[in-house]
Amino acid sequence: MGHTWVGRLNVLDSVFGTNEDSLIANQQYKADISEVDLAEALTEIKRQEFALQAASQTFSKVNATTLFDFILIRCRLKSLHLTN
Incomplete structure (x- = not known):
């Protein structure tokens, strides 16, 4: 049962990391668009x-x-x- 929680925590860490990457990319896109x-x-x-x-x-x-x-x-x- 302990392995299940560790696996879920790993998935959550991955999802949060992906979301952070997406936020950074979106901020860059907004900056690029505002400079057009x-x-x-x-x-x-x-x-x-x-x-x-x-x-x-x-x-x-x-x-x-x-x-x-x-x-x-x-x-x-x-x-x-x-x-x-």
């Missing part, structure tokens, strides 16, 4: 959003290109190189 320049962060988010939209539109256009379109474009490019 909101205007700079918003600008960066908007820049990334714009880049994502551009990539999405480009992918949609490329994905919609058929094999026939690709061959046609390739032939036109070859004919331009032959005439120049």
Whole structure:
């Protein structure tokens, strides 16, 4: 029966240690967040959003290109190189 209490005390010590680590980490996160320049962060988010939209539109256009379109474009490019 004594081993049961020792085991439970070890578990409690572990839980308290984990909670203390979590509190320290949370305090660091709060400090990091309070140091953020909101205007700079918003600008960066908007820049990334714009880049994502551009990539999405480009992918949609490329994905919609058929094999026939690709061959046609390739032939036109070859004919331009032959005439120049």
